Amino acid sequence: MSGAFLEVSGLVKHYGGVAALDGCSLSLRKGEVTGLIGPNGAGKTTLLNALTGLAKPEAGTVSFMGADVTGLPAHRMAALGVVRSFQIVRELSSLTVFENLLLAPPHQIGERLLGAVISRRKWWAQEHVNAAKARTLLERVGLWKLADQSSAALSGGQKKLLEVARALLLEPRLLLLDEPGAGVSPPLREEIIRLVRELKAEGLSFGIVEHDMHLVGEVCDHVHVLAEGRTLVSGSFAEATSDPRVVEAYLGLAA
Amino acid sequence: MSAYLVTLVILVSVAALVGLALNLQWGLAGLVNFGVSGFVALGAYGVAITAPHIGWLPAMIFSALLCAAISMALALLSIRLEENYLAIVTIGFGEIVRILLLNEGWLTGGALGIADIPRPFAAITPPGGGDGVILAFAIALVALVFVLLELLVRSPFGRVLRAVRDDATVASALGKPVLALRVRAFAVGGAVMGLAGALHAFYLTYIDPSQFTPIITAYAFMAVIAGGRGSNLGLLLGAGSIMALLEATRFLKDLVPSIDGAQLSALRLGMIGIGIVLLLILRPQGLVAEPRRRATEFFPNAKGEG
Ligand SMILES: Nc1ncnc2c1ncn2[C@@H]1O[C@H](COP(=O)(O)OP(=O)(O)OP(=O)(O)O)[C@@H](O)[C@H]1O
Numbered sequence: 221m222s223g224a225f226l227e228v229s230g231l232v233k234h235y236g237g238v239a240a241l242d243g244c245s246l247s248l249r250k251g252e253v254t255g256l257i258g259p260n261g262a263g264k265t266t267l268l269n270a271l272t273g274l275a276k277p278e279a280g281t282v283s284f285m286g287a288d289v290t291g292l293p294a295h296r297m298a299a300l301g302v303v304r305s306f307q308i309v310r311e312l313s314s315l316t317v318f319e320n321l322l323l324a325p326p327h328q329i330g331e332r333l334l335g336a337v338i339s340r341r342k343w344w345a346q347e348h349v350n351a352a353k354a355r356t357l358l359e360r361v362g363l364w365k366l367a368d369q370s371s372a373a374l375s376g377g378q379k380k381l382l383e384v385a386r387a388l389l390l391e392p393r394l395l396l397l398d399e400p401g402a403g404v405s406p407p408l409r410e411e412i413i414r415l416v417r418e419l420k421a422e423g424l425s426f427g428i429v430e431h432d433m434h435l436v437g438e439v440c441d442h443v444h445v446l447a448e449g450r451t452l453v454s455g456s457f458a459e460a461t462s463d464p465r466v467v468e469a470y471l472g473l474a475a
Numbered sequence: 476m477s478a479y480l481v482t483l484v485i486l487v488s489v490a491a492l493v494g495l496a497l498n499l500q501w502g503l504a505g506l507v508n509f510g511v512s513g514f515v516a517l518g519a520y521g522v523a524i525t526a527p528h529i530g531w532l533p534a535m536i537f538s539a540l541l542c543a544a545i546s547m548a549l550a551l552l553s554i555r556l557e558e559n560y561l562a563i564v565t566i567g568f569g570e571i572v573r574i575l576l577l578n579e580g581w582l583t584g585g586a587l588g589i590a591d592i593p594r595p596f597a598a599i600t601p602p603g604g605g606d607g608v609i610l611a612f613a614i615a616l617v618a619l620v621f622v623l624l625e626l627l628v629r630s631p632f633g634r635v636l637r638a639v640r641d642d643a644t645v646a647s648a649l650g651k652p653v654l655a656l657r658v659r660a661f662a663v664g665g666a667v668m669g670l671a672g673a674l675h676a677f678y679l680t681y682i683d684p685s686q687f688t689p690i691i692t693a694y695a696f697m698a699v700i701a702g703g704r705g706s707n708l709g710l711l712l713g714a715g716s717i718m719a720l721l722e723a724t725r726f727l728k729d730l731v732p733s734i735d736g737a738q739l740s741a742l743r744l745g746m747i748g749i750g751i752v753l754l755l756i757l758r759p760q761g762l763v764a765e766p767r768r769r770a771t772e773f774f775p776n777a778k779g780e781g
């Protein structure tokens with residue numbers, strides 16, 4: 221099992237009396253798109269938070285590429301290549317679309333206090349390299365013509381695309397998306413599906429939390445169904461969705 | 476140049492330095508500081524106590540470093556928690572400084588303060604020509620700080636601070652060391668406040684605790700709000716307008732002789748308040764917008780429709 225790309229074992233996280241994660245164990249494979257589905261409140265977002273350093277698990281372990289990364293702070297997880305998007309989009313509203321992207325690349329000399337003042341020529345050169353990458357990505361997701369607009373002015377779907385483009389500038393190893401299809405118009409949702417497939421073909425690994433079963437069916441190689449903070453069923457999309465326990469978990473919520 | 480004009484320029488210079496500092500801490504990085512007057516006082520007492528022994532330049536550097544170190548300590552103490560704690564801690568800091576200045580008489584002269592603070596370039600100043608030198612010194616200091624902070628604001632450092640201000644969680648998920656960035660921004664701002672206090676002490680050559688009331692903090696926030704959060708140019712305009720308004724309303728007394736001193740000072744503050752409210756209604760983003768990096772700066776030929 222130690223060969224797994226990302227391995228989660230026995231994660232526990234409580235909020236007040238609620239067990240958001242209750243001994244959650246699962247694994248994500250390299251080069252695959254893994255779906256994380258389950259009814260509302262199953263703990264999917266909490267799992268992503270625990271994987272990206274935004275929630276400290278009370279018990280259990282997370283290992284990434286063979287190293288124990290349990291409880292590392294968020295910026296360290298990002299530096300290791302685990303990057304995420306947010307369920308409720310969090311664009312940086314006082315930055316333009318283009319600045320949102322220029323912000324993302326790691327190791328910027330100009331982000332250091334002394335470097336910003338002393339090494340102007342170096343960071344300016346870095347900025348130019350990053351600007352070219354940013355432009356390519358914005359063209360790829362169709363936001364280039366909005367580059368100098370305030371990111372707050374984008375539509376919900378465009379903001380999701382912006383988040384993905386911004387995450388890609390970190391050159392992640394694993395991209396975790398929290399409901400990339402929610403609140404997105406159908407044409408933009410197809411755009412997201414196309415983008416995930418392309419990036420997977422380029423070798424990127426994904427973990428995708430999603431309620432939209434069309435999107436999950438289209439892109440996911442493997443699915444984990446979460447319920448009440450645990451992994452209920454794992455398998456292919458067809459296996460998972462036809463499992464009676466899964467049907468029950470979703471229906472149980474509706475009842 | 477008349478002595479009154481010199482006083483005015485120095486007053487504006489001190490206010491501009493304090494405002495530029497707060498604009499970095501709060502305007503750009505979103506870190507509230509209600510202890511501004513405490514940092515200014517510390518900077519002033521720092522040079523007042525050390526300048527006679529080590530000279531004005533080392534004394535200024537000492538004051539700036541002292542304020543930076545204390546800013547770092549306060550930031551580390553409280554930023555880990557939440558923004559509200561920083562507000563409380565900085566208010567507490569301001570109070571502590573005031574009490575120490577009053578009670579540690581062996582060092583600070585207590586309520587009597589410290590007199591005969593040596594001015595920069597005192598040796599080469601012709602007798603009676605001291606005001607011209609301190610004037611040039613003040614303007615040069617503001618210019619230097621303005622250029623340095625402008626370099627910071629327009630660099631990736633400024634951009635990442637804006638990101639931290641907007642949403643610290645997103646910034647950390649993008650790999651940015653939020654705590655370290657905040658501590659640095661707070662320390663640089665603290666150092667500049669120390670320099671402002673040093674200028675104040677050099678000009679007056681006499682300081683006492685009554686010169687460092689929390690109104691300094693209030694004016695600094697007003698200047699940042701009026702100028703536009705994050706814009707250094709706006710800050711200069713904001714600080715200048717507020718000081719001009721304050722001074723102009725001084726002459727109200729001549730126009731309306733029935734007003735007494737206490738009424739007048741209340742009226743002046745009220746007018747500034749009304750001025751800021753009007754400004755925020757007419758121009759909610761402040762006088763000057765925060766600088767932004769445009770895609771067209773990198774791709775001059777690209778015709779973005781945005
Ligand atoms: N920060 C928090 N404070 C308090 N309770 C929380 C917090 N985050 C999550 N919870 C609770 O933990 C449980 C799991 O929440 P989580 O957001 O992980 O579910 P989810 O599977 O992402 O649901 P959804 O599909 O609705 O997004 C819920 O009961 C939720 O109310």
Ligand SMILES: [Mg+2]
Binds near residue numbers: 264265266307
């Ligand atoms: Mg969720």
